Amino acid sequence: MSLRWSDYITPSTLQLSPLVELLLEPVRCLQLQSQLHLGLQEALVNAVRHGNGNDPAKCLRIRRIETPHWLVWQVQDEGPGVPPDARRARLPDRIDSEGGRGLFLIHHCFDDVRWSARGNRLQLAISRQRLRGHGWGNQGR
Numbered sequence: 001m002s003l004r005w006s007d008y009i010t011p012s013t014l015q016l017s018p019l020v021e022l023l024l025e026p027v028r029c030l031q032l033q034s035q036l037h038l039g040l041q042e043a044l045v046n047a048v049r050h051g052n053g054n055d056p057a058k059c060l061r062i063r064r065i066e067t068p069h070w071l072v073w074q075v076q077d078e079g080p081g082v083p084p085d086a087r088r089a090r091l092p093d094r095i096d097s098e099g100g101r102g103l104f105l106i107h108h109c110f111d112d113v114r115w116s117a118r119g120n121r122l123q124l125a126i127s128r129q130r131l132r133g134h135g136w137g138n139q140g141r
Contacts, residue, residue: 008062012052012077016044023064026071027131036126039109042102043075043122051077051120070112072125081119089113 010019020040027033044060052058063074089107107113112125 003065003067005063005065008064010060010062011056012048012054012058012060013056014045014048016041016048019062020044023062023073026064026066029131032126032131035109039106039124040073040075042105042109043073043124046102047075047077047079047122050082051079053079067128069128070125071128071131072123074121074123076116076121079120082115083119084115087115087119 008019008022020037023040024033024036027036044062047060048054052060058078061074061076063076065072087103089103091101091104106122106124110124111127111130112123114123115121116123
């Protein structure tokens with residue numbers, strides 16, 4: 001098996017639906033696809049809004065790889081990064097808070113969530129075991 005990253009570089013805009021659909025091509029189960037769509041959408045919106053400051057002159061770099069055990073995405077923006085103390089995966093204390101739900105949703109959509117040291121690259125993964133029976137592409141796995 002040859003493992004290679006698929007790379008996608010796109011301007012930093014909120015026109016994300018076609019990109020998310022492309023990133024989810026290996027997932028065949030519609031229910032699982034919907035859950036992962038929500039998580040990827042949140043990660044990309046956060047990268048555009050918070051990382052790149054809604055600046056369309058900046059780019060997002062998204063990578064995807066299928067391994068024997070994982071389907072992995074990396075979302076990277078050009079921003080300064082999320083500080084370690086702001087990477088929490090819990091709901092905000094106040095229900096009327098305007099933000100703070102995105103990371104909570106991301107952590108609940110994926111099996112593994114990791115940050116780069118700088119905090120401007122988020123790695124999201126779903127295990128092959130979870131995908132088994134849900135349709136993992138056409139590779140006959």
